Amino acid sequence: MHIRRRDFIKASAAAGALLTVGCSPKMNALQPAAGNAAHETGEAPGEWVASTCQGCTTWCPIEIFVQNGRAVKVRGNQHSLANNGYCCPRGHLLLQQIYDPDRIKVPMKRTNPKKARGEDPRFVPISWDEAMDTIADKIMELRNNQETHKYLLMRGRYSDHNYLLYDYLTKLIGSPNNISHSSICAEVEKFGAYYTQGYWGYRDYDLDKMKYLIVWGCDPISSNRQVPNAIRKLNNLLANGKVIAIDPRMSNTAAKAHRWLPIKPSEDGALATAMAHVILTGGNWHKEFVGDFKDGQNRFVSGRTVNEEDFRENLTNGLVKWWNLEIKDRTPAWAAGITGIDEMTIIEVARGLAAAAPHCGVWYGPHMQPRGSYAVFAIHALNGLVGAVDSEGGVITYQSSPYSSLPKFDAYQDELAKAGTKNKKIDHRGTLAFPALNKKSGGGVVTNNVANGILAEDPYEIKMAVGYFNNFNFAGTEAKRWDQALAKIPFFVHIVPMLAEMSQFADIVLPSTLHHSEQWAIIRSAANTYGHTSIQQPVVKPLFEAKAPETEYVWLLAEKLKAKGFPNIYEYLHNEFADPETGKKPQNSVEFSLFATKIRSRKAWDPKENADYKGDRVEGWEAFRQRGVINSPAFKPRTLWEKGFPTETKKFEFYSETLKKVLIEHAEKHKVSVDEVLKVTNYEVSGERAFVPHYEPPLRHGDRTTYPFDLIDMKSRFNREGRSANLPWYYTFKKCDPGDLVEDDVIQLNPADAARLGIQEGDRVQVSSVIGSLIVRARLWEGVQPGTAAKCYGQGHWAYGRVAARDFKKFEPRGANFNEIMPEEYDRLTGATARNGGYTGVSIKKI
Incomplete structure (x- = not known):
């Protein structure tokens, strides 16, 4: 029963065939439906079903056309004022994501105790029952040893139900360590708006x-x-x-x-x-x-x-x-x-x-x-x-849109859990070196530093971790640290729709549903001067044995913990999450997922709850489910001009009293001066200039004599939050990213630089930084200025499937992941990972 990497593709195909016979759609999303071979896509009977894309943080409301149980086409939700009924290329890519043949079919457990890159985990298939039983045992072990704080939850892409898994479950178990992915991909940009006008957000x-x-x-x-x-x-x-x-x-x-x-x-x-x-x-x-x-x-x-x-x-x-x-x-x-x-x-x-x-x-x-x-x-x-x-x-x-709060969990949190949550967090937020300012010292997250905390056991050892919809040892800079950290954790669970680099270090891998097409949730976002609350629902039946991480997984775990003598979480879910329409309490994970969605979205569909709402209105849950989106009223200009800004001075601050207050509080907490805080966090400013927008000279890794080029990390219009590299369309249309080529991964060089180095179009070159080297193909293009080199993020996977990897059986990547040679560095005031702006100096030579 051992499944080796070289047999994974073959076994996956076989498992898929067994599980889809008579009950699930075929894997080819664009194949004509049975009995309609003469029809073009869209001509056979079908319906548009509302959902939300989540290919990026726009979270556009969309509709998916479904024929005979199969998703065949995507468009923007025709009722949406955020995107006016359109979607971008990411939206269309989700079809291939649904029917990716390398999706995980069943839960799997590791049989090879050795964890390292290139080491076959030797996964074997297990049941959900066995998987959840094992996970519950590990949690009970932490509770019995009064070590609940040594539990770690790492969140990737999420829905509005993330509170259940990311926040509430973690605190009910008794850990402070709910770690968001957000500072790996954002956060710095929010600093500018917050410390001038008091708004932390996009x-x-x-x-x-x-x-x-x-x-x-x-x-x-x-x-x-x-x-x-x-x-x-x-x-x-x-x-x-x-x-x-x-x-x-x-x-x-x-x-x-x-x-x-x-x-x-x-x-x-x-x-x-x-x-x-x-x-x-x-x-x-x-x-x-x-x-x-x-x-x-x-x-x-x-x-x-x-x-x-x-x-x-x-x-x-x-x-x-x-x-x-x-x-x-x-x-x-x-x-x-x-x-x-x-x-x-x-x-x-x-x-x-x-x-x-x-x-x-x-x-x-x-x-x-x-x-x-x-x-x-x-x-x-x-x-x-x-x-x-x-x-x-x-x-x-952003304009706000209607939603209802989830039931409070406090009454179900026992004394052991309360004590556990008071421990320091593993990411070091709020320490002298990592202020991680949000609205306060330590209010942010330092995601990429979690690997260091695990390796150093600072402030303590992590004994159990759960990650979902994330791949930190691909997405984090100086990625080898994550390989080492994940190998160090005694028990790691990864909940994802397909294997990833992070999965290779897991002890149990659980197949996840996809947000946009296979699970219940809501999403809140904004664009085009409107806020929106939009639905996510099972547009198609979940493929194979996939389950929703933020709801179904939580329910199944609660059942197991109850059976082992810890009923608090189950009682919270069962007692507090009744169907708003019928009053029925959930009896299984699917009902819980649906009821939680109805509760969270109630102000969007229940006339009794939103009588004063000035935006879109619908009559009842079913109307909301079919429409799929509730738009807010349009933005009203100059509201803050009239009411005042939410800053310390109630004004837009060029001299930021808001920043001054937070920096002083952080300094006093550590018994140092603000100048010392800034020095420790790698800024050059001192004195009063710290409280005004000012110029800071670049901080760079690598002297210009040895590493003369500034590396530019750019993003592709085809990255569905980093989860599209196993999709053929990603490579077919890659030239739509300026300077890139179809079916290839390249580093872009100015022709003048290339001529000086004797490099021609298509040559293989070695790109080196202070921490390592990678080999990639050269692309000569005048769209990058001399002295810089640009590389698109997204390729270089060694464990993501048969398309993303050059040789999935042998761990050979397709292209290069430059996170492996970008030194670990931070914007420490926010905790964000540094990854652009040329802070990485590189040398380039033809090989």
């Missing part, structure tokens, strides 16, 4: 009424957020306004923009502060929002300080302080020498932004650089200078 953009857009370090029509909306709206903005792209490489947006500014990596803060200098010295700030000099005479002159008493601010705080501390000396001439953008271009772009105020905005991306917090701080301050914040045609906050 921003929305009023593209219909916008006249001037700067897209900075991201690619909205390809890979950032709100992709369908950006694709649809950009054409009008290009025709009737201006689009400027600031990026070291030519992205899809840059290729269409009126101007592309190929900035040197990690020099974003220099350009942002210089643009602020231009706006202020030119007298072009938005005076209705910001204010003006009392006598109307502009005193912002290069190099000169200004008396704060001479300026009367309206809705902002500390503009003159910001000028005196930072901006007065940040001239375009100074920035030109640093950024690689010429002086006149800086002046023209800054003036263009200000001239369109307030119908303008800066759309900025993650900027996950070692010192990225202050870069996005400076960039978002530009939105404040031109009055684009919370303004018509500007940059706005």
Whole structure:
């Protein structure tokens, strides 16, 4: 019964055949239905069923066309105002994801005790009953030894039910260690908006009424957020306004923009502060929002300080302080020498932004650089200078949409669990070196540092871990640390739809349903000035023995723990989650999943619960299930202008009292000064400048003599949150990522650099950093500036299936995963993983 890697594909196909006979759809998503061979797709009887994509964090409402139980086509939900009934390429890719032949069919357990990359786990199939019994035993062992804090939950992609598995279950067991994936892929960008305007979250953009857009370090029509909306709206903005792209490489947006500014990596803060200098010295700030000099005479002159008493601010705080501390000396001439953008271009772009105020905005991306917090701080301050914040045609906050709270679990948490949750977290958030600021010290997460905490047993050993919909030892930088950490954990459970690198270190692997097509949940998100609550439901029957991690797994585990003498979790689920329509209590995992969804979405469909809601309304659960989405009212401009911002000063803060308060609290907690905090966290700033947006010189790994190239990590428009590399369509359309090639994985080099190194198109080259080397094919392309090298994230899997790997049987990757040679580094103020901005220096040579 042992299943070796070389036999996995064969065994998977056989298991799939056995399990699909007479009960599940065939694996070919586009095959004509039986008895309708003459019909084209869409002509046979079928129906559109509502769901939500989740290919990125836009979480677009979609509809899937189902014929004879088989999903055959995808489109945006026709009722959705967030995406106006459209979806991007990621949405269409989900068809191949559903019917991926390498999906896990049954639960499996490891029989090879040795854990390492290249080591065959020798998985054998087991039943769900045996799997859950084993997992429950391990939890009871922790409880009996009063070591519940040594349980770890690692979350990847999630639905609105994540609270049940990620939060509530972890706390009911008795652990503080619920670890989100979020700081591996985001977080830094939220810093800019929070410490100026008090909003921690992703921003929305009023593209219909916008006249001037700067897209900075991201690619909205390809890979950032709100992709369908950006694709649809950009054409009008290009025709009737201006689009400027600031990026070291030519992205899809840059290729269409009126101007592309190929900035040197990690020099974003220099350009942002210089643009602020231009706006202020030119007298072009938005005076209705910001204010003006009392006598109307502009005193912002290069190099000169200004008396704060001479300026009367309206809705902002500390503009003159910001000028005196930072901006007065940040001239375009100074920035030109640093950024690689010429002086006149800086002046023209800054003036263009200000001239369109307030119908303008800066759309900025993650900027996950070692010192990225202050870069996005400076960039978002530009939105404040031109009055684009919370303004018509500007940059706005997400609109909320209706949802109901899940039942409270506190009464079911025993004293052992309460004591366990008081332990320190394994990711070191809130420590001196990792402030992980959110709204407070330690309010964020330091996902990539979890590997270090496990390896060092700091603050304690992790004895059991559960991960779902994640693959940290592929997605985390300096990835070998994760291999070592996962090998160290005595018992690890991975809940995923298909095997991944992380699965290779698991003791039990459980087959997961897919969010978008096989399970019950809701999703809340926003785009196009509307918020939405959208449904996820079983569009098709779950394939094989897959179950929903956040609901069904939780229920099954609760049943087992009850049988072993720990009934608290089962009693919570059974007693508190009654069907809102009938009052029936759940009797099994499927009913629990459905009832939890109805409870969580109740304010979206129950007229008794949402009588005052001003957005879309439906009459009852069934109407909501069929429609699939509830839209909020449209964004109301200038609400914050009238009510005040949720900051310490109730204003938009150029001098951030909000940041000052949090940094002082963090420093006092560790009995040091703020300057010492910043020094330990690798920033160069000190004194009062720490509380204003300012320029930080780049932090780089690798001296330029040995490692002359700045590595640029870019994202593909085909990455479904990193889970599409085993899909053939990913490779078929890969050239839609600018500079990339169909059916290949390449590193993009400027032709001038390539000529100097004797490298020609298609040559195999060795790319080396201070921690290792990888081999990849060279692509000569003028879309990257000299001195940089760009590589798309997503390929290089060695354990992801027959398409993603070159040889799945032998652990041979297809392409290269540059996370393996990107040194572990962080933006420590937020806890985010550094992965872009050229912080990794590399050398390149032909082999």
